[in-house]
Amino acid sequence: MNQRLAVLGAGNMGEAVLAGALSAGWRASDVVATVRTEAKAQHLREAYQVATTSDNVAAVRGAGLVLVGVKPKDVGALLDEIAPGIEPGAVVVTVAAGHPTSFYEQRLPAGTAVVRTVPNTPAAIGAGITAIAPGAAATDAHLEAVEHLLAGTGAVVRAAEKDLNAVSAISGSGPAYVFYVADALAEAGVLLGLTRDVARRLAVQTLLGASRLMDESGEHPVLLREKVTSPGGTTAAALRALDDGGVRASFLAAAAAARDRAHELGG
Numbered sequence: 001m002n003q004r005l006a007v008l009g010a011g012n013m014g015e016a017v018l019a020g021a022l023s024a025g026w027r028a029s030d031v032v033a034t035v036r037t038e039a040k041a042q043h044l045r046e047a048y049q050v051a052t053t054s055d056n057v058a059a060v061r062g063a064g065l066v067l068v069g070v071k072p073k074d075v076g077a078l079l080d081e082i083a084p085g086i087e088p089g090a091v092v093v094t095v096a097a098g099h100p101t102s103f104y105e106q107r108l109p110a111g112t113a114v115v116r117t118v119p120n121t122p123a124a125i126g127a128g129i130t131a132i133a134p135g136a137a138a139t140d141a142h143l144e145a146v147e148h149l150l151a152g153t154g155a156v157v158r159a160a161e162k163d164l165n166a167v168s169a170i171s172g173s174g175p176a177y178v179f180y181v182a183d184a185l186a187e188a189g190v191l192l193g194l195t196r197d198v199a200r201r202l203a204v205q206t207l208l209g210a211s212r213l214m215d216e217s218g219e220h221p222v223l224l225r226e227k228v229t230s231p232g233g234t235t236a237a238a239l240r241a242l243d244d245g246g247v248r249a250s251f252l253a254a255a256a257a258a259r260d261r262a263h264e265l266g267g
């Protein structure tokens with residue numbers, strides 16, 4: 001498989017994967033990115049020195065790796081468009097939520113290797129986590145090539161394809177849940193009379209510090225929570241309010257809703 005990479009739809013996720021590939025040593029001269037708007041294309045050329053075009057068929061010609069980065073509703077039309085230009089032996093990697101690998105295989109030349117992935121936006125700073133699963137024609141060598149492609153975006157784990165909608169509900173959408181909590185915590189600080197600036201800094205640094213502590217200590221979140229929660233103290237009072245508000249149950253319902261929506265998007 002050759003090292004030419006075509007990123008079709010270099011938006012939030014496509015651009016993050018592109019940036020990760022370059023930081024992992026991919027040559028900018030081996031990358032072409034497609035978008036619809038010239039302003040976005042200009043940004044990609046200036047930020048990464050990659051070639052850009054709005055012609056997806058031209059982009060996939062000569063590409064050994066093709067990344068599908070468009071919205072789920074646009075994937076079918078994109079595949080129909082590029083199918084005639086796909087190189088024999090090319091690997092098609094997708095970040096789109098929902099669609100199973102069989103959806104791609106039905107529209108691409110017979111035997112095309114497809115690898116479905118679920119990344120998340122911290123990939124843009126090399127702190128993402130991506131789950132990958134092979135389609136029917138994808139081999140271990142294809143998965144290794146995709147792991148190499150994604151190495152600069154953060155952690156990469158292999159998963160069963162049947163689990164990818166659940167993965168999407170946890171780590172794919174997960175950053176949005178964390179930003180939601182950050183916003184809620186900052187607004188709580190404002191309610192208690194802190195300035196917006198101070199409240200936001202307290203909330204963001206607390207999430208960052210707590211995440212690092214979980215990661216670096218390796219301790220279970222329950223144990224870490226107990227270390228903050230003094231008997232009869234302030235945190236116990238706060239956690240009781242969260243439980244009274246059904247926050248834990250809401251997270252379970254939120255994840256199930258995201259998983260079910262991914263299933264719907266996949267048709």
Ligand SMILES: NC(=O)C1=CN([C@@H]2O[C@H](COP(=O)(O)OP(=O)(O)OC[C@H]3O[C@@H](n4cnc5c(N)ncnc54)[C@H](OP(=O)(O)O)[C@@H]3O)[C@@H](O)[C@H]2O)C=CC1
Nearest residue numbers: 009010011012013034035036037069070071072095096097
């Ligand atoms: N955002 C996230 O956190 C995650 C997203 N995903 C998946 O990633 C995919 C993209 O999401 P996201 O990056 O947020 O969306 P964006 O809208 O940011 O990116 C989509 C990009 O596709 C481009 N585009 C649309 N149609 C075409 C086309 N026909 N040819 C070429 N380029 C095209 C758009 O170009 P232009 O900018 O010029 O309009 C845009 O840059 C989705 O399928 C989503 O399910 C997966 C995991 C996490």
Ligand SMILES: O=C(O)[C@@H]1CCC=N1
Nearest residue numbers: 097168169172173174
């Ligand atoms: O919201 C979405 O549909 C995409 C998939 C996972 C995260 N963002």
